[in-house]
Amino acid sequence: MGRDAAAQVDASIGLYPDSALQAYVQRVGARLAATSERPDLPWRFRVVDDQAVNAFALPGGFIYVTRGILADLNNEAELASVIGHEIGHVTARHSVNQASKAQLAQLGLAVGVLVKPELERYAGVAQAGLGLLFLKFSRDDESQADQLGLRYMRRAGYDPRQMPDVFTLLTRVSQTSGGSRVPEWLETHPDPENRYATMSRAVAAIPPDSLGTIVDRAAYLRQIDGVVYGADPRQGYFEGREFIHPALAFRVRFPDGWQTANQHDAVLGVSQSQDAVLQISVAAEGTAAAAAQAFFAQGGVTGGAPTAIDLSGLPAAGGAFGATTQDGTVLSGTVVFVAHRGTVLRLLGYATAAGWSGYAATVRRAIGSFTPVTDPAVLGVKPDRIRLVTLDRAMTLAEFARRYPSTIPLEQLALVNQAQADTRLAAGDLVKRVTK
Numbered sequence: 001m002g003r004d005a006a007a008q009v010d011a012s013i014g015l016y017p018d019s020a021l022q023a024y025v026q027r028v029g030a031r032l033a034a035t036s037e038r039p040d041l042p043w044r045f046r047v048v049d050d051q052a053v054n055a056f057a058l059p060g061g062f063i064y065v066t067r068g069i070l071a072d073l074n075n076e077a078e079l080a081s082v083i084g085h086e087i088g089h090v091t092a093r094h095s096v097n098q099a100s101k102a103q104l105a106q107l108g109l110a111v112g113v114l115v116k117p118e119l120e121r122y123a124g125v126a127q128a129g130l131g132l133l134f135l136k137f138s139r140d141d142e143s144q145a146d147q148l149g150l151r152y153m154r155r156a157g158y159d160p161r162q163m164p165d166v167f168t169l170l171t172r173v174s175q176t177s178g179g180s181r182v183p184e185w186l187e188t189h190p191d192p193e194n195r196y197a198t199m200s201r202a203v204a205a206i207p208p209d210s211l212g213t214i215v216d217r218a219a220y221l222r223q224i225d226g227v228v229y230g231a232d233p234r235q236g237y238f239e240g241r242e243f244i245h246p247a248l249a250f251r252v253r254f255p256d257g258w259q260t261a262n263q264h265d266a267v268l269g270v271s272q273s274q275d276a277v278l279q280i281s282v283a284a285e286g287t288a289a290a291a292a293q294a295f296f297a298q299g300g301v302t303g304g305a306p307t308a309i310d311l312s313g314l315p316a317a318g319g320a321f322g323a324t325t326q327d328g329t330v331l332s333g334t335v336v337f338v339a340h341r342g343t344v345l346r347l348l349g350y351a352t353a354a355g356w357s358g359y360a361a362t363v364r365r366a367i368g369s370f371t372p373v374t375d376p377a378v379l380g381v382k383p384d385r386i387r388l389v390t391l392d393r394a395m396t397l398a399e400f401a402r403r404y405p406s407t408i409p410l411e412q413l414a415l416v417n418q419a420q421a422d423t424r425l426a427a428g429d430l431v432k433r434v435t436k
Helices: 004-012 019-033 067-074 076-091 095-100 100-103 121-128 139-155 159-177 192-204 215-226 288-298 358-366 399-405 410-416
Strands: 044-048 055-058 063-068 237-239 242-245 250-253 257-262 267-270 276-282 306-309 312-324 330-340 344-350 384-391 429-436
Touching: 004 044, 004 055, 004 063, 004 312, 019 044, 019 076, 019 121, 019 139, 044 067, 044 237, 055 076, 063 067, 063 076, 063 276, 076 139, 076 159, 095 139, 121 288, 139 159, 139 192, 159 192, 159 410, 215 384, 215 429, 250 358, 276 358, 288 330, 288 344, 306 330, 330 358, 344 358, 399 410, 399 429, 410 429
Parallel strands: 044 063
Antiparallel strands: 055 063, 237 242, 242 250, 257 267, 267 276, 276 344, 306 312, 312 330, 330 344, 384 429
C-alpha cells in the first residue's frame, strides 16, 4: 500500500530536484528510524517540491517533507523532530489504521488518458493545491506520535529542546502567511498550542545529563541555501483564468468559473458541477502525430483516425473521441497534441457522454486559446530562493533587511529566521534572506 501511494505522490507532487538535499534528509531520517521499534522497514525519506509547510507519512516507512517546511526550519534537530513525529505515525501504524486501500488509491492524482468517472474528487484537489488526501489523526494518535518522535530524537542524540519550537513556528506561519503558505500540517496535525505545552513539559522532565546535544544549525542552513521559496513560477502559474508556463513557453485560458490546480505532471480545470475536465500534460511520444495515433489506438477509445491541425501556427493533431471506462461509463471529449519547443503537449477535455454537448464548445475554445509565449520577461522569470548571509557585524533583523533586501516583507523574513524584527543578531551569524 505504501509503495503504491508513494509512487503516486512522486508523480503528482514531484520530488524536489536537489540530490544533495534529498540525500541529507534521507540520512537524518535513517538515523532516527534506526532507533525506532521497526528499524527493518524499507524507510524512505524524501523532499517534495511543494511550497506548503507540511510533512506526512505513508504506511510502510515512506516519509515526506515539503521544501516549504525546510525553508522555515532553522536546524537539524528541528528537522529531526518533524521526521521523528512522522516515523511515530508509521511505527504506531496510525496511517494503516486510518486508511483503506480504496483511500490510498485516491492519494495520487490520476493523470492518465482515461480516469475513473468519480470526477467529484477533483474538486477537493483543486482547492487543496496538492494531489493528496492527507490523513487526519486523532488527538491520541498525535500525542503518541509526538512522544515517539521525542523518544527517537533522544536515542539519536538530538537536542529535544528544539521540538516545542516547531509548534510555535507552525503557528507563526499560519498567522503571517496570508494563506499562501498556510501549514497543512496544522490541518492534519491539530492543536499545535496544546502540543507545545505538553511537549515542553515532557522535555523539562528529562534529566539534564541525558539530553541530546545535536542541533547542527550551521550544517542545516548550508543544506537549504538556494532552496526555492514560495511558488516556483518556472513550473507554471495562473494570472486570473490564464495559465502561463514559462519553462514550456505556452499559455492557455481556462473556462470561467472552473476550479483549477497546477500539479507536477498536469494542470487541471474542473467544471463548476464537477462533471467535466480539461487537462494539459506532456505526452511521451516524439511528435504530435505519433502521440495522437497512440491515443486513438488505445483499447476502449473510439473516434476514428486523428487529423492534422494547425494550433497557433504549430504542428498539431487530434480530434473528437469516445471512450468506455472499465466500469462501463461512457465518456466523450476532444484531444489535441501539439509540438512546441521540443515537447509534445496533450490538451484533453472530456465529460460523460450525456453531458458532453453542454461542454464541447467551452472546452474547444479553451484548447484553441493555446498560444506560444515569446516575452523574454516571462520566459526568463526566476523563483525566489533562500540565500545565506554571514554577518560581518552585529545588527537587528530589521537592519539586516535594509542592508540585504529580500523579496518578502520583514514580517515573513522574521518568520523564516525564527526571530523578531528587533532581534539582535551577532557578528558571524548565518541569516536567511529571500531573493531571486
